[in-house]
Amino acid sequence: MGTSPQPTSEALKAAIEKAFTVMGLSQRQGAYLLFDVLHPGSEDDLEAGRFADAFKKQMARPTTSPETLERYLVALQGLDEFKRADLHYLRPARSEHIPDELRRELQILSKEVHALVKARRK
Numbered sequence: 001m002g003t004s005p006q007p008t009s010e011a012l013k014a015a016i017e018k019a020f021t022v023m024g025l026s027q028r029q030g031a032y033l034l035f036d037v038l039h040p041g042s043e044d045d046l047e048a049g050r051f052a053d054a055f056k057k058q059m060a061r062p063t064t065s066p067e068t069l070e071r072y073l074v075a076l077q078g079l080d081e082f083k084r085a086d087l088h089y090l091r092p093a094r095s096e097h098i099p100d101e102l103r104r105e106l107q108i109l110s111k112e113v114h115a116l117v118k119a120r121r122k
Contacts, residue, residue, distance in 0.1 A: 012069035013059055016076065023081045030076075031055035037075045 007015075020030040031052035035042070042048070055072075058064040076082050098106075 007066060007070065009062065009064055009066050009069055012066055012073055013064075015073055016059070016069065019073070019076050019082060027056060027059065028052050033079070033081075034072055034075055037079065038071075 016030070017027070020027060023030070025033065032048055034055065035048045035051040039047075039051075058068065
């Protein structure tokens with residue numbers, strides 16, 4: 001029995017950038033918004049600026065861990081702006097109870113459904 005693969009860093013970066021674009025935010029504005037979500041109550045502008053600079057580097061760096069990027073995307077997902085923009089991010093379910101063969105078939109089906117939905121939106 002296996003686990004679902006974790007999304008790649010590139011896929012997560014693309015999802016974050018798409019969320020910013022749909023919400024009408026620049027990368028820097030999005031970074032400040034993320035800082036506010038991840039550090040509630042903090043009013044340290046200098047620290048927020050450092051976070052925004054570090055975030056920009058993380059988005060450009062190919063070695064940024066998927067866990068870090070997923071943490072950012074999950075934080076964005078809780079925002080009203082994210083919900084109003086009708087954005088969705090589904091994390092892969094991990095279960096030891098699904099046989100490998102069924103999991104592979106479900107992944108294929110999921111990709112087909114995703115392609116159909118994407119084609120309808122065009």
